[in-house]
Amino acid sequence: MDAPVHLAKVRTVTDRLTHNLRSDALDNRERILDAARALFATEGLHVPMREIARRAGVGPATLYRRFPTKEALATEAFKDQMRACEVIVEEGLADPDPWRGFCLVIERICELHARDRGFTAAFMSTFPHALDFAASRASTLNAAAELARRAKAAGRLRRDFVLDDLILVIMAHTGIHAATPAGRVAASRRFAALAIEAFRASPDASPLPPAGRLSPVPPIPFTT
Structure with a gap:
């Protein structure tokens, strides 16, 4: 050869x-x-x-x-969780129908947290200085705000909606408990549907009370 x-x-x-x-x-x-x-x-x-x-x-x-180390492993797993949140908002923003994109964000963020089952909160509590995700959080917030602006312009999202309302929904969602993982996901989907109906613009919608400024809560991806 x-x-x-x-x-x-x-x-x-x-x-x-x-x-x-x-x-x-x-x-x-x-x-x-x-x-x-x-x-x-x-x-x-x-x-x-x-x-x-x-x-x-x-x-x-x-x-x-x-x-x-376990911290290295947990940090990498949490980075994936952050990226999943970013992708959900990016997909919502890319939808040509802004209301549909807005609904997608609520539904999928809630499901992400339902399947998360406390990992984010545990990670932030155990390794509070493992990551500085301010830039990622700010980018996600800006994208969510732009999606809300488009949904309002299309006449589908109520005019008095503010971004803190979405944060409030995510914070409230963390209180969902169920006997089984499947039950938690089912409850999460119902919760998301109720939130979407509350945000939907309609001629007879009653005005919301004044929005309160929320304090930062690190485990919530949208917080400041």
């Missing part, structure tokens, strides 16, 4: 192995994060790292190689 041909075959095999290794490493990372989010939501942040590794189907060494 000519040397150049042999070398080309070696490179092909090496590239394929490298790609497979990278894919496996990426798969391991996603499995670990999926398992961590599920266990953090149901068991809290005290869940052992070994249990997370077992649920993810990886060895403890693989887990610690990717995430040396």
Whole structure:
């Protein structure tokens, strides 16, 4: 076999192995994060790292190689949670029907929190200085405010709506409790539907009382 041909075959095999290794490493990372989010939501942040590794189907060494500490793992899981919130608002803003986009944001943010089951609050309480997400929060707030402006201009969102009303809905939503995860999600969807009806513009809608300025609550993605 000519040397150049042999070398080309070696490179092909090496590239394929490298790609497979990278894919496996990426798969391991996603499995670990999926398992961590599920266990953090149901068991809290005290869940052992070994249990997370077992649920993810990886060895403890693989887990610690990717995430040396529980704080590192929880922080990465929380970043994904933040990004999910950002994506929901971006999708709402991208909808050509601003009222439909506004409703989507309420429904999906509520469902995100229903499935979160306290992870965000636990993370912020346990690791209060792990992340500085002011820029991300401000960007999400601005996008939500723009979506509300468009929905008002379309005549679908009541004129006296203010952004703090949306924050208030999310804060109230954290009080939902249910016997099962499915029951919590079902209650969340009903809550979101009631909130949407309260925000819908209609000729006979009674004026809202004056809006109160809300204090910052770190676990809520929309707060200041």
